[in-house]
Amino acid sequence: MKVLVPVKRVLDPYVKVRVKQDKSGVDLSNAKMAMNPFCEIAVEQAVRLKEQGVASEVVVVSAGPQQSQETLRTGLAMGADRGVLIPTDVALEPLAIAKLLKAVVDKEDPGLVLMGKQAVDGDNNQTGQMLAALLGWAQGTFISKVELQDGAAQVTREIDGGLETLQVKLPAVLTVDLRLCEPRYASLPNIMKAKKKPIDTHSPEDLGVDVTPRLQVSRVEEPPARQAGIKVESVQELVKKLHEEAKVI
Amino acid sequence: MDFAPTTEQELVVDSVRKFVEQECYPHEQEVERTETVPAEVGEAIRRKAIENGFYAANMPAELGGGGLDTLTMTMMERELGRTSFALQAFVHRPSNILRACNDEQAERYLHPTIRGERMDCLAMTEPGAGSDLRGMKTTAVRDGGDWVINGTKHFISHADLADYTVLFAATGEEETPRGKRKKITTFLVDHDTPGLEVREGYRSVSHRGYHNCILNFDDCRVPARQVLGEEGAGFDLANTWLSASRLTVGTMCVGRARRAHEMSVEWSASRKQFGQPIGRFQGTGFKLADMATEIEAAEMLCLRAAWLHDQGRMSDQDAAMAKLFASEMLARVTDNAVQIYGGMGLMDELPIERFWRDARLERIWDGTSEIQRHIIARSLLRPHGA
Numbered sequence A: 001m002k003v004l005v006p007v008k009r010v011l012d013p014y015v016k017v018r019v020k021q022d023k024s025g026v027d028l029s030n031a032k033m034a035m036n037p038f039c040e041i042a043v044e045q046a047v048r049l050k051e052q053g054v055a056s057e058v059v060v061v062s063a064g065p066q067q068s069q070e071t072l073r074t075g076l077a078m079g080a081d082r083g084v085l086i087p088t089d090v091a092l093e094p095l096a097i098a099k100l101l102k103a104v105v106d107k108e109d110p111g112l113v114l115m116g117k118q119a120v121d122g123d124n125n126q127t128g129q130m131l132a133a134l135l136g137w138a139q140g141t142f143i144s145k146v147e148l149q150d151g152a153a154q155v156t157r158e159i160d161g162g163l164e165t166l167q168v169k170l171p172a173v174l175t176v177d178l179r180l181c182e183p184r185y186a187s188l189p190n191i192m193k194a195k196k197k198p199i200d201t202h203s204p205e206d207l208g209v210d211v212t213p214r215l216q217v218s219r220v221e222e223p224p225a226r227q228a229g230i231k232v233e234s235v236q237e238l239v240k241k242l243h244e245e246a247k248v249i
Numbered sequence B: 001m002d003f004a005p006t007t008e009q010e011l012v013v014d015s016v017r018k019f020v021e022q023e024c025y026p027h028e029q030e031v032e033r034t035e036t037v038p039a040e041v042g043e044a045i046r047r048k049a050i051e052n053g054f055y056a057a058n059m060p061a062e063l064g065g066g067g068l069d070t071l072t073m074t075m076m077e078r079e080l081g082r083t084s085f086a087l088q089a090f091v092h093r094p095s096n097i098l099r100a101c102n103d104e105q106a107e108r109y110l111h112p113t114i115r116g117e118r119m120d121c122l123a124m125t126e127p128g129a130g131s132d133l134r135g136m137k138t139t140a141v142r143d144g145g146d147w148v149i150n151g152t153k154h155f156i157s158h159a160d161l162a163d164y165t166v167l168f169a170a171t172g173e174e175e176t177p178r179g180k181r182k183k184i185t186t187f188l189v190d191h192d193t194p195g196l197e198v199r200e201g202y203r204s205v206s207h208r209g210y211h212n213c214i215l216n217f218d219d220c221r222v223p224a225r226q227v228l229g230e231e232g233a234g235f236d237l238a239n240t241w242l243s244a245s246r247l248t249v250g251t252m253c254v255g256r257a258r259r260a261h262e263m264s265v266e267w268s269a270s271r272k273q274f275g276q277p278i279g280r281f282q283g284t285g286f287k288l289a290d291m292a293t294e295i296e297a298a299e300m301l302c303l304r305a306a307w308l309h310d311q312g313r314m315s316d317q318d319a320a321m322a323k324l325f326a327s328e329m330l331a332r333v334t335d336n337a338v339q340i341y342g343g344m345g346l347m348d349e350l351p352i353e354r355f356w357r358d359a360r361l362e363r364i365w366d367g368t369s370e371i372q373r374h375i376i377a378r379s380l381l382r383p384h385g386a
C-alpha cells in the first residue's frame, strides 16, 4: 500500500515571530523555516509503516514556495521514497491545498493519506477534513495510535473527554496528533540518499486547480502580552480561585 | 563565490542540532555537578549516534564512516560544540590519523573504532613537553622484534574511555642541516599492554565530566607491527592527518559562542531594569552587536579553512588563524555573556558560567594562542628570509 504524506514548510516553531509593521502578516524575511512538526510526526508514522512491511511506498507532497523542496528533502531524509512538489507563490488556503492534494491522490492512488492535524502557522486544522470530504473517503482526526489490518485502520483519537477508538475503512485520511510517535533524526546515510531520491513537480495549473485566495486578511496582530501570575497560599485557595474566578472547575 | 550551504549540509546541521538538544542538553547540569557522565547516559548517546550515522562521521563512507568532507564536518562539529564537551564526546570522531593504518592494523583498530567497538586517544604531551613537542622524553627502543617504551604522557583526553592510544615517542636522533633532532615515531598501544598504566589526571576548571589522564610507560613492550606509519615519521603523519583538528577546536568555539549569544539576546530582551529591557541600554546592545559580529567572522574563518582543506590547499596559517581567532572570540563572547546576565551569569543554575569556564581551555589545547601566532608570523616572515 502506498502512503501519501503531505508536508508543509512553516516558520520554525522555535523562532520568535514578529508581526509586520503594516499588520498584513507575519514577517518571514530571513526567518528560519522548518517542516511543520505535525507533518514530521506523519512522516515518521508512514516510515514506520513501511519498516513494518505494511506500507510499500511513502510519497511526500508539498505545496507552496519553491523552497518547499527543502521540506520534501527533509521528509526524504527521514526515509520517504519520493517527493511531489507543487510550487506556487500564492498564499495557499486550506481548501486550495485540499484540492491540490485531491489531484495528487487521483494521480498517485494511495491507500492512505497520513497528515498533520494542523500546520503551526495558520493553525487552521481544516485541510485533512476537507481532503477527506473532497475524496469521499473515511477520516480519522487527531490520532494518537494507529493499527492497520484487513483494509481498515483502527485509530485512537484524542478528544476532549479522553480517548476514542474508531475503525476506519481504507482508503482514508488520517490526521495525526502530537503523541502518535516521536519523529526520528534524519540519519547521515539517509540524508546522503535523499539527494538521489526523485521529486516530481506539478504546477497548480497542471493539476487543474484554481488556488486563488478566497479569504481576505484584514489585519494580523500579536496576542496581548500575558499578565503576570499570582501565588496562592494553599490548595484550598487554589481550588476556590479556579472555581470562582477562573470558573474552570 | 557561493556562501549558501547545500541542502545536505542544512539537513546535517538541523539533524545534529536536534540530536544535541534532545540527547545532550538534558544531561548537562548533572554532568557539570557530578563531574562525570553517567555510564548509561554516555552509552545511550553513543548507541543513538551510531544508529543515526553521526558516529565516525569524519571517516570515509567505504569504511563505514559518515563520509563527510571537511567543510560539512566543520558544520557538524559546530553543532556538537554547543553542548558539554563531555557529552558530545560520545558522538565519537576517531582520530583521522588512524587512516594511516595498514590493512592489518585497520582490521584491529580503524574498523572496530569506526563501528564504535573500540576507542582511540592520542598522546603527545608530556609534563616536560607541551608546546615543544620535539622535546618529548618518552622513548621507544628496539629490542629484537619489539619496541620497549618508557616515559610519561599527561593531559591525555578520553584515555579513560579509550582502550588504546596513538602514542608519539622518541626513537633516536637524526642529523639535519640545523643540527641534531629527535626522531619521533607513532605507535598503537593497547591499554591492557603490560607496563602501561592509565591513571586519572588532573581536575580541570574547563569541560567538567570529561577527563584527561596520565599514561605511565614502564618497560612497556609492543611488537613491531604496532608502529603506525613509518619509523621516524611521526610528525609527518601528524601533519598529514591532524592539520584539520585545529578547525575542530575553532568551529566548536563558534557553536558554543552562538549558544551563549542566543541566550544573551533573549536575556537582554526580557530582563528589565530601570523600566526597560537591558538590551536597550547601549552598553548592552553594543556588546550583543560585537559578539554577533565576531562570531560571524570566526565562523567564516573556520568554514573557509575547511573549504581550503577539502581542496587540498589549506595552509598551517589558515588553520592557525581560524583556531586563534575563534578561541579568543569565545573568551570575549562568554565574558560578555556573564556581564549581560549579571550575577545570574555566575550561578550554576544557568550554563553561562560553564561556557565562560570552558572557554578558557580553548586558547591552550591544540596549540596555545602564542603558538598559533608564532605559526602565522613565521609564515608571514619566511618568504622575506626572516
Ligand SMILES: Cc1cc2nc3c(=O)[nH]c(=O)nc-3n(C[C@H](O)[C@H](O)[C@H](O)COP(=O)(O)OP(=O)(O)OC[C@H]3O[C@@H](n4cnc5c(N)ncnc54)[C@H](O)[C@@H]3O)c2cc1C
Pocket (backbone or CB within 6 Å): B122, B123, B124, B125, B129, B130, B131, B132, B154, B155, B156, B157, B158, B204, B212, B361, B364, B365, B366, B367, B368, B369, B370, B371, B374
Ligand atoms: C584539558 C586538556 C586536554 C588535553 N588533551 C591532550 C591530548 O589528548 N593529547 C595530547 O597530546 N595533549 C593534550 N593536551 C595538551 C595540550 O595540547 C597542551 O596543554 C598544549 O599544547 C600546551 O602545552 P603546555 O600545557 O605544556 O604549555 P607550555 O607549552 O608549557 O606553555 C606554557 C606557556 O608558554 C607559552 N609558550 C611556549 N612556547 C612558546 C613559544 N615558542 N612562543 C611563545 N610562547 C610560548 C605558551 O603559549 C604558554 O602560554 C591537553 C591539554 C589540556 C589542558
